[in-house]
Amino acid sequence: MSEKCTASIALVYPDGHHTTAPKGISAGEALALPTGKLPQGVIAALVNGAAVDLAAPLESDAEIRPVTFDMPEGKEVYRHSSAHIMAQAVKDLFPTAQLTIGPPIEEGFYYDFAYERPFTPEDLAKIESRIQEILNADRPFRRREMSRGEAIHFFKDRGEHYKCELIQGFSDETVSVYDQGGLVDLCRGPHVPSTGCIHAIKLLTSAGAYWRGDERNPMLQRIYGTSFPTQKELDAYLQKLEEIKKRDHRKLGKELELISVNDEIGPGLILWLPKGATVRLQIENFWREQHQKHGYELVYSPHVARLDLWKTSGHTEYYRENMFAPMQVEATDYQLKPMNCPFHIMIYKSQLRSYRDLPQRYAELGTVYRYERSGVLHGLMRVRGFTQDDAHLFCRPEQIESEVADVLDFVFFVLKTFGFHEYQVYVSTRPEKAVGSETAWAQATGGLEAALKSRGIAYSIDPGEGVFYGPKIDIKIKDVLGRSWQCSTVQVDFNNPERFGLEFTGEDGHAHRPIMIHRALMGSIERFFGILIEHYAGAFPTWLAPVQAVVIAITDKQADYAQQVAQRFNEAGYRVEADIRSEKMGLKIREAEKAKVPYMLVAGDREVQENAVSVRRRGGGNAGTMTIEAFLEHLKHDVTERTGVPLAQ
RNA sequence: GCCGGCGUAGCUCAGUGGUAGAGCAGCUGAUUCGUAAUCAGCAGGUCGGUGGUUCAAUCCCACUCGCCGGCUCCA
Numbered sequence: 001m002s003e004k005c006t007a008s009i010a011l012v013y014p015d016g017h018h019t020t021a022p023k024g025i026s027a028g029e030a031l032a033l034p035t036g037k038l039p040q041g042v043i044a045a046l047v048n049g050a051a052v053d054l055a056a057p058l059e060s061d062a063e064i065r066p067v068t069f070d071m072p073e074g075k076e077v078y079r080h081s082s083a084h085i086m087a088q089a090v091k092d093l094f095p096t097a098q099l100t101i102g103p104p105i106e107e108g109f110y111y112d113f114a115y116e117r118p119f120t121p122e123d124l125a126k127i128e129s130r131i132q133e134i135l136n137a138d139r140p141f142r143r144r145e146m147s148r149g150e151a152i153h154f155f156k157d158r159g160e161h162y163k164c165e166l167i168q169g170f171s172d173e174t175v176s177v178y179d180q181g182g183l184v185d186l187c188r189g190p191h192v193p194s195t196g197c198i199h200a201i202k203l204l205t206s207a208g209a210y211w212r213g214d215e216r217n218p219m220l221q222r223i224y225g226t227s228f229p230t231q232k233e234l235d236a237y238l239q240k241l242e243e244i245k246k247r248d249h250r251k252l253g254k255e256l257e258l259i260s261v262n263d264e265i266g267p268g269l270i271l272w273l274p275k276g277a278t279v280r281l282q283i284e285n286f287w288r289e290q291h292q293k294h295g296y297e298l299v300y301s302p303h304v305a306r307l308d309l310w311k312t313s314g315h316t317e318y319y320r321e322n323m324f325a326p327m328q329v330e331a332t333d334y335q336l337k338p339m340n341c342p343f344h345i346m347i348y349k350s351q352l353r354s355y356r357d358l359p360q361r362y363a364e365l366g367t368v369y370r371y372e373r374s375g376v377l378h379g380l381m382r383v384r385g386f387t388q389d390d391a392h393l394f395c396r397p398e399q400i401e402s403e404v405a406d407v408l409d410f411v412f413f414v415l416k417t418f419g420f421h422e423y424q425v426y427v428s429t430r431p432e433k434a435v436g437s438e439t440a441w442a443q444a445t446g447g448l449e450a451a452l453k454s455r456g457i458a459y460s461i462d463p464g465e466g467v468f469y470g471p472k473i474d475i476k477i478k479d480v481l482g483r484s485w486q487c488s489t490v491q492v493d494f495n496n497p498e499r500f501g502l503e504f505t506g507e508d509g510h511a512h513r514p515i516m517i518h519r520a521l522m523g524s525i526e527r528f529f530g531i532l533i534e535h536y537a538g539a540f541p542t543w544l545a546p547v548q549a550v551v552i553a554i555t556d557k558q559a560d561y562a563q564q565v566a567q568r569f570n571e572a573g574y575r576v577e578a579d580i581r582s583e584k585m586g587l588k589i590r591e592a593e594k595a596k597v598p599y600m601l602v603a604g605d606r607e608v609q610e611n612a613v614s615v616r617r618r619g620g621g622n623a624g625t626m627t628i629e630a631f632l633e634h635l636k637h638d639v640t641e642r643t644g645v646p647l648a649q
Numbered sequence: 650g651c652c653g654g655c656g657u658a659g660c661u662c663a664g665u666g667g668u669a670g671a672g673c674a675g676c677u678g679a680u681u682c683g684u685a686a687u688c689a690g691c692a693g694g695u696c697g698g699u700g701g702u703u704c705a706a707u708c709c710c711a712c713u714c715g716c717c718g719g720c721u722c723c724a
Binding site: 205594 | 650651652660680681682685686714718719721
């Protein structure tokens with residue numbers, strides 16, 4: 001303890017190490033204390049859990065830990081500083097561009113500018129080289145605080161009207177700005193110590209974006225970029241982007257002859273080619289089989305219904321912007337269905353229900369049509385006509401939790417079967433535009449959370465993202481490239497039972513109102529198929545592959561044998577083709593590889609002799625010679641276990 | 650819907666103010682071959698559509714349809 005004990009603070013490090021230091025010591029100095037220097041790669045500090053600049057003075061006892069790029073907080077700081085540097089480069093080159101916001105995002109950052117014209121690729125190249133100069137100059141980021149009024153003046157003087165608008169929306173009396181020697185930007189921070197800490201930046205694209213994400217506001221010019229501590233990491237990231245492009249379901253869907261979209265049919269409407277349809281059929285068969293096992297009843301419903309039905313359900317009021325225009329038939333308006341629920345409700349209503357009948361679980365692969373604005377359509381992921389793997393469960397209120405829990409088990413079983421093992425789960429609460437009382441919403445949301453807890457599933461809350469009729473659980477899956485996709489959804493609905501006057505007779509002999517649960521496991525077959533194509537890179541596991549094996553005749557002499565072999569497999573229920581063209585086997589193998597057929601069965605004179613085939617696995621693995629019956633067993637195993645294949649390289 | 654980019658043969662892409670080319674695929678023939686491309690020949694396009702400028706438009710302009718990247722929205 002020094003004589004001036006008032007000037008000391010206690011520090012605790014992540015490894016439990018304790019020390020004291022003079023009050024006012026910077027976070028960076030504090031982190032350097034144990035070893036005498038700041039560890040490599042430290043760009044900021046976490047002080048009592050909050051990220052701060054290395055230059056930030058410590059005024060009281062603190063738990064302190066270093067922040068590096070490989071921590072989520074570190075990436076945020078790093079990319080945020082990168083965005084500021086880009087903003088400086090843009091201001092240098094285009095002085096009339098106004099700053100708006102520039103946050104870090106999952107894999108990089110963006111900055112939105114108000115500028116008179118869009119930035120061209122040539123502009124981006126210029127901005128990039130200007131950025132390089134700023135990095136080389138290694139200017140420190142300096143934090144400064146000013147009062148709100150002062151800040152408004154400051155930015156007004158500089159013509160930064162968007163910044164003024166932002167500050168006017170703040171409730172704090174003081175705001176912070178960062179000066180990096182050439183640009184002063186409104187910012188909460190923290191930042192890396194100096195511009196030289198950023199090593200590899202790449203600008204990726206420019207695009208229009210509305211101010212504050214509202215289409216009624218002016219359109220700004222957004223530039224996306226990313227940055228990494230080393231060129232090597234940046235290169236690896238760019239390579240990953242290439243890989244994503246290669247796996248794009250629109251590209252593979254065309255190349256592998258799975259699906260097609262056609263101008264003459266209309267945007268967002270999908271043609272399933274025979275091979276795509278074959279995969280879909282396997283998915284649907286699996287789906288039906290599992291639903292029967294899980295206590296669901298399969299139903300079918302029409303594609304149109306009287307508009308009045310949709311008035312009753314509330315769709316015309318709450319969902320109209322997503323529906324196709326009604327059509328008139330014999331002086332009555334009919335509506336193409338955007339959802340299946342009203343039909344399943346009517347199935348429930350088709351007879352009197354007792355409490356003993358509940359839950360009723362109706363499932364349907366129901367094709368719905370939704371009007372999506374032309375700019376949002378995207379391959380199979382966002383379309384105007386799609387098939388939901390829909391189900392509606394009608395139950396007593398006290399059954400919600402167990403029904404939802406069962407659905408969750410079912411969801412995870414199905415997703416695992418398709419090779420998805422990482423999930424993010426969200427509970428979405430009451431949106432602005434909603435029906436039903438606050439209490440009903442709270443109760444239903446509680447039911448969803450209780451079900452998640454009963455299964456030990458971690459989740460986060462997505463405020464205001466529920467559907468108009470009730471709260472929901474959304475499950476996002478992560479594919480092999482680490483991208484998230486929303487598929488499964490479980491939604492509680494206490495509104496439609498009300499609207500349609502659904503009832504069941506309780507033990508007390510009185511009428512009671514059931515609760516309805518909407519759920520989809522895969523979401524839409526189209527989207528799920530798109531995700532599967534990308535997840536497997538088009539190399540489907542054997543049970544899903546459109547063609548499971550090709551028998552390759554080496555010369556014309558083995559043609560009959562090859563056909564007999566293929567037929568033997570076809571009769572056993574497998575999708576096997578014979579390639580008996582007068583081509584060299586090298587070509588046949590190449591084409592089968594390109595078509596991502598799981599197995600190539602080579603048949604030459606030797607194999608004919610032994611009633612065998614020489615098995616080659618997709619990707620080049622030679623599995624040796626097997627008899628026909630042995631390979632049949634192998635195929636059977638792949639298909640019943642739904643495994644067999646190695647994901648594509 | 651909004652901002653920007655793009656649209657040439659089945660696919661991937663060259664190209665020019667004077668009505669178009671390549672590779673692959675396709676067809677025909679030859680070849681009969683052991684684990685990712687055998688050879689030769691042939692055929693294939695109203696250059697997305699409509700209108701305009703021009704002696705002349707695939708190229709320039711306008712509109713329109715579609716696609717791509719974003720915004721917004723969602724399964």
